[in-house]
Amino acid sequence: MTDLPKYPRVACLLIGDELLSGRTRDSNSHHLAQKLHERGLPLIEVRVVPDEEISIVKALRSLKKRADIVFTSGGIGPTHDDITADAVASALQVQIGEREDAMAILRKHYAARGEDVTDARRRMARIPDGAELIENGISGAPGFSLKGVYVMAGVPAIFEDMLARVLPTLPEGPKETVYTVAGTIGESQIADGLKDLQIALKGLKIGSYPGPTGQGGQLSIVCSSHNPATAEQAALAVKALFSAQGVDAEILEGRPRQS
Amino acid sequence: MTDLPKYPRVACLLIGDELLSGRTRDSNSHHLAQKLHERGLPLIEVRVVPDEEISIVKALRSLKKRADIVFTSGGIGPTHDDITADAVASALQVQIGEREDAMAILRKHYAARGEDVTDARRRMARIPDGAELIENGISGAPGFSLKGVYVMAGVPAIFEDMLARVLPTLPEGPKETVYTVAGTIGESQIADGLKDLQIALKGLKIGSYPGPTGQGGQLSIVCSSHNPATAEQAALAVKALFSAQGVDAEILEGRPRQS
The missing domain is CATH 3.30.70.100 (Alpha-Beta Plaits)
Known part of the structure; x- marks a missing residue:
C-alpha cells in the first residue's frame, strides 16, 4: 500500500458517457462522500468525464496533484468501452497486462456458474503492474489500487461492496x-x-x-x-x-x- | 451574449460543501445533462468543488479552457457562504458591484411580500460588470451570464427554472x-x-x-x-x-x- 499522510485528502473521478448524457444519475460519489465523512476524511473534489482515454488520463493526473487518494468509478467491465484500467496505467506511467491472480478470481467465479473465462472476460484480468487487487462479493471482476488510486466498478452495488473492503484500510481522520x-x-x-x-x-x-x-x-x-x-x-x-x-x-x- | 461556436461544448461546475460532505445528492447536473442532450449539445465534464474561492476560480478557469459554455450551480444566496458571484468575477477578471437592475428585481420581489431589501439581501444584487441577468420565477435572486459562464442557483427548483429560460437562447446541436x-x-x-x-x-x-x-x-x-x-x-x-x-x-x- 502507498504511504499516505495522516489525514489524506480524497478526490473522486466518475467515468462514463451515461452520466454525461443524462441516462444515469450518479449515486457512487454521493455514497463515497457519506462514507468518507463518517471516517473523518475530506472529499475535496469530484469530476465526471466520458469514456475517453485522454480525458481520463488528464483528469486523473490533475486530481492526483491535489489529492492523496483518488477513487475512480466505472469502465472496468468486459466490453469495448471499458478502458479505465489502461487509462490508469497510462496516467500512472506503468505497464499493464493480464495478471494471473486476477485470472484466478475470474476462473473461480465463472467455474461456480459452470462457465468459462472467455476472451471478453479475460479483459477484466488486465491489471497495471504493481497494483493490489480489490475483490468484490458480487461479480468476478476485481478492481485494483495503485499509488493511492482506487479503481472501482461503476455498478452501484459493486462499488459499494468494494468500498466497504477498502475503507477499513484507510486512515481515520478527526471526527466532526x-x-x-x-x-x-x-x-x-x-x-x-x-x-x-x-x-x-x-x-x-x-x-x-x-x-x-x-x-x-x-x-x-x-x-x-x-x-x-x-x-x-x-x-x-x-x-x-x-x-x-x-x-x-x-x-x-x-x-x-x-x- | 457571447459569440458561441455552432455546436458549443458545455461543462458544469457544482459549488457546495454539502455535496462533498454527503449531505445532499446532486440533481442539478443530472437535470442539465438530460436537457442538454435533448438539445443536441454535449456535456463534456462535470466538477464538484467546495465553497472556497480559490477552488471555484481554478476549476472555472480550467473548464473554460475546454468548454465554450460553463454552467455553475450554487452559492448565489444571501449568506456568508455564498461566494460564487465574487469568485466568478475573479476568474473572469472583471469588477463586481451592486447592480441597479438586480436591486430592482429584489425590491419588487420583497415588496410583494411587504418586506424590505435588507443588507443581507442586497448581497444578491452583487453582479459582475457586463453580465446579463437570469431571472427566476421562484425567488428574487437573479443569476447571471457572462463570457459563456451561466451562474445559477443551487436550489433545484430554481436551477431548473433558470435553465428553462437559458436553454432557448443556446444553439441547437445535431440530434442523435x-x-x-x-x-x-x-x-x-x-x-x-x-x-x-x-x-x-x-x-x-x-x-x-x-x-x-x-x-x-x-x-x-x-x-x-x-x-x-x-x-x-x-x-x-x-x-x-x-x-x-x-x-x-x-x-x-x-x-x-x-x-
Whole structure:
C-alpha cells in the first residue's frame, strides 16, 4: 500500500458517457462522500468525464496533484468501452497486462456458474503492474489500487461492496461534531446573524441550505466543528437567531440527508 | 451574449460543501445533462468543488479552457457562504458591484411580500460588470451570464427554472437517434459481438450498462448515432447478439433513465 499522510485528502473521478448524457444519475460519489465523512476524511473534489482515454488520463493526473487518494468509478467491465484500467496505467506511467491472480478470481467465479473465462472476460484480468487487487462479493471482476488510486466498478452495488473492503484500510481522520438547526424561515432573515457567528467562533463551519423547492420551505443551518462544545454553542446561537424572528427551530444531530 | 461556436461544448461546475460532505445528492447536473442532450449539445465534464474561492476560480478557469459554455450551480444566496458571484468575477477578471437592475428585481420581489431589501439581501444584487441577468420565477435572486459562464442557483427548483429560460437562447446541436436494447444477459456473453459492431459501423456509439445491482440483472446496450439508419441497424444487430445466446431482447427508443 502507498504511504499516505495522516489525514489524506480524497478526490473522486466518475467515468462514463451515461452520466454525461443524462441516462444515469450518479449515486457512487454521493455514497463515497457519506462514507468518507463518517471516517473523518475530506472529499475535496469530484469530476465526471466520458469514456475517453485522454480525458481520463488528464483528469486523473490533475486530481492526483491535489489529492492523496483518488477513487475512480466505472469502465472496468468486459466490453469495448471499458478502458479505465489502461487509462490508469497510462496516467500512472506503468505497464499493464493480464495478471494471473486476477485470472484466478475470474476462473473461480465463472467455474461456480459452470462457465468459462472467455476472451471478453479475460479483459477484466488486465491489471497495471504493481497494483493490489480489490475483490468484490458480487461479480468476478476485481478492481485494483495503485499509488493511492482506487479503481472501482461503476455498478452501484459493486462499488459499494468494494468500498466497504477498502475503507477499513484507510486512515481515520478527526471526527466532526455536527448539528443541523431547521425551521421555516427565509435565509436572508438570519444571514447577518450567521455571518457574525461565523466570525465570532473559531474552528466552526456554518452552511445555510434552503430546501429543494426554493421559497417558503424549510431552511437548514448546518454547524460543524472538530470541537463538540463549539458546534453545540453554535447550534444554540442559531436557534436563538430563529427565535428572534419568531420562528421555533429544531436542533437535530448530524446532517439529515437530502436527495 | 457571447459569440458561441455552432455546436458549443458545455461543462458544469457544482459549488457546495454539502455535496462533498454527503449531505445532499446532486440533481442539478443530472437535470442539465438530460436537457442538454435533448438539445443536441454535449456535456463534456462535470466538477464538484467546495465553497472556497480559490477552488471555484481554478476549476472555472480550467473548464473554460475546454468548454465554450460553463454552467455553475450554487452559492448565489444571501449568506456568508455564498461566494460564487465574487469568485466568478475573479476568474473572469472583471469588477463586481451592486447592480441597479438586480436591486430592482429584489425590491419588487420583497415588496410583494411587504418586506424590505435588507443588507443581507442586497448581497444578491452583487453582479459582475457586463453580465446579463437570469431571472427566476421562484425567488428574487437573479443569476447571471457572462463570457459563456451561466451562474445559477443551487436550489433545484430554481436551477431548473433558470435553465428553462437559458436553454432557448443556446444553439441547437445535431440530434442523435438512440435505441436501447435490453435483456437479461451477462455483459461478457455479447462483448465480442459488440466490439465487432462498434468497429464495423461508422458514426455509431455503443454503451453497455449492467443494472445497479450487478450480476443477474438486466443489461442495457445503448446504440446512438447522428444517422438514424445506423442506430437502427445497430439495434437490430445487438438484438441478434442476444438471440444467438438464446435471450429475447427488447428494443426501446431513447435511453430509458436510471436513477
